[in-house]
Amino acid sequence: MEVAGTTTAGGGEAGRGGAGSGDWPSDMVLEAIADPVFIKDTDLVYRACNAQFAEVVLGRERDAVIGRRTAAFMGTWIAEVHESRDRALLLDGGAQTYEADIRYASGARGRARFVKGLLRDRAGAVIGILGVMHDVSHEVELNRARARAEQANAAKDRFLVNMSHQVRTPLNTMLGYAEALSLGMVGDVTARQREHLESIQRAGRQLEEVLTVVLDVAHQGDPSRRETVTALVPDEVCAQALRQVLPEAEKAGVALVMEESDPLLAEHRVWVDARAMRHILRSLLASAIAFTRSGGRVSVSARLDRDRVAFRVSDSGGGLAGDHVRAILDRGHAGAGSGMLETPAPGVGLTIVKTLAAAMGGSLDLDSVPGRGTTATVCLPVDRRRDGGRRRS
Template sequence: MSAIPEDVARRKSRHDARARAYRDLSERRARLAAGTSIKPEFEYELLTMFARNELGAAVTMPVLYSLFALACMFWAPTVDAIVWLVTVIVAKVLLLDQARRFLHQPQAQLNIRMWRRRFVLLELFNGLALAGFALVGVRETLGAPTDMVFSSHVFIFATLIVVLAIRTMFAATLPAIFYAGTVPMTLAVVGRLLMLDNSFYLALATMAVGIHLYFTFLARGLRSTVLSMLEYRAEKDALIAELEEQKSVSDEARRRAEAANSAKSRFLATMSHELRTPLNAILGFSEVMKEEMFGPLNNPKYREYTENILESGKHLLHLINEILDLTRIESGRYELHEEPLRLADVIDECHRLLKLRAEGKGIEVVEETESDLPIVWADQRAMRQICLNLMSNALKFTPKGGRITLSVGKMPDGGQYLAVRDNGPGIPEDEIPKVLQAFGQGTLAQQTAEGGAGLGLAIVQNLIELHGGNLDLKSELRKGTEAKVVLPAYRVLQSMGPLQPLGRETHRIKGMAPRPPRPARVRARAEGGDTAAFG
């Protein structure tokens, strides 16, 4: 039996390994086709982030470029500044136009490799246009005063830092685009500073290179962070998709199970009703033959067979009734007809019904009932069936000369219990969940002729759950079994005390105020005393 699950697990492991290998091969093929080391869907996400960043700054970047152009007019000719501003805005407009087209196209129709190359070229053009800012007014500053030369080159150095920060924020996740947009500007600024042949400007040029390297490492860190985020999101989406798939499979399996259960219930109900009609005839005719109403049966064997037919028919009818009860309970068509009753009366009635059977096996049945127990609100037929099923089980497995105890009492929370305890062979602890299931039988029941169909405890559990209670089954080998059904506290009816102390009732007309106590003089007059006080 254990080889089957191991074989299934082995086949499932091989299937998962093949699926992983196929998935890895597909990813590598897609990466080779896209010309990148990352997944194509991640490449699309990175390009989308870049395009959205550019479109988000479609207004602010031209404004910033205009401020740069105004500032450089203090040391450079106005024409040079305007030419640079027009060039950089044209480059920006071309980049924004392509970014908008990229976002408007469906992902399935995009060639990621082509668009990445296009964005790199456009960014290179934009970087060269920005690098032109470092060349604006070169000739004019060479012969200018020292303070103007100092201020202009310091401003150019600050402009480089601003451009590096902006391009790092926009294109850090795409190294080729980042380098295309920043390297030309850095080279132009370093070249201009080195032209001045001064130690101070040499230091600024060195700082410019160092700052560019710093932003490069910063861009790599941002790229790694973004890729990790995309990886986690892809895993989350895959997990959600897998959960959705498993949920749909589970829903389909549940729907099929419910349909099968409903079909089973309908089949059992139909077949049970169909079986009862001929079974009643068998019981009736066999009872007539047993009683020899139309004449004696000369052969004793015929009489014995007739008794066997009658007993077998009764057993089959009992089994059909149990199946019908369980089917009605499982299908939700079992209706409780609740009324006030006493559990002590229920066990007393069941004791009388099964007394002859207990005496026939030599089993002593004892009732233990706590005094002054209040009545409960429950279905009398269901509670009687619960007690009969538990007592029948005890009678089946209790040996001759044994003892069965029927008890009723209070629970600590205010509820009441009905328990059947025997000193039979008991049930192994690992078999208790099995015997509580429908058609579940323990090893002892399978070894005895009185095993039954295994529906008694299942019916008991379902009936007590309809009342809001529960079944507690405890057993110990060679010591006996105790089955206890517990009704909740809200089903116990508490008696109400009188509204007034007895003997002190008052008779009032509805709506009238209570009569005030009479003064002592009035009481004396009413009792025939002196009336002079009222003169």
């Protein structure tokens, strides 16, 4: 950065580096700059500055700054730090940028970025240095906060991985014994015992899937995991979810209904994490089935809603008032109610669903009417490319 002096000075003596008073930028120009600005001659004496520099940084009137050097306002050691950089700039030319801790006239401490360049007269001779200070204290604090957040995120990831390992080990042991028992490897089992053992295995596999999904949530920001995104047909996703929960629905005496297909979705796909999508629908359907009375009804549908696909799971449970619906979405909230909102610690399950939907650019909404039931809606961005649903892995 090199600036030629082409304006008229607003007062002050001539520059001692051989420049006349007409070579210094005017006060009007300097005051138009919001950041603190100063000009030194080649002897490192202040020749001009704006009020921001004189009053806010040095705590002096501007006239008391002109004609003096940095050591008159700061400690000798601090002055030498800045002036050594000034001398290097005069020797090497070009521009200079650096950051340093500062103490303002008010006593407040901060950090500033100094940007300096040579100032030349009309003949091209170097007559001094033009410097601009920009406070970067906020940027520094943001960087520190970002570093703390990254450290906390890394600690969270390590915790989840360790937790998953600690849970999976006994879980796999339990599933192995349950499978051995159901196969009669340690003796004959009755049909009822086999049914119970198969229930244990199903529950264990569901828990294993939940652990996997939780780890996926923890790594949503990891670019290396983007290969899990797949193009899915909305109606096929719903149909597959219904097939997965059909045994539970039959056992509970609850009717499962696949709503009529939306013709507008025929040539559209959703790009989602297939495993997360399966968990979302299965979680919502299982909750609705588990707490819908025998003879009740649970339905699922997919509809095009402008640029999003709305997946809806509805039950015929008792429903909740609006304030309870809002409360149920709080992390870990476990409240009383009916339908899918009545699951043990439902807020935990719905928080996972909500987090998964948000990670895929979507949202979760609940609509519950007391005495009529609850509808959970997960909206995800639609892919309007008519590519025949080609999948990528």
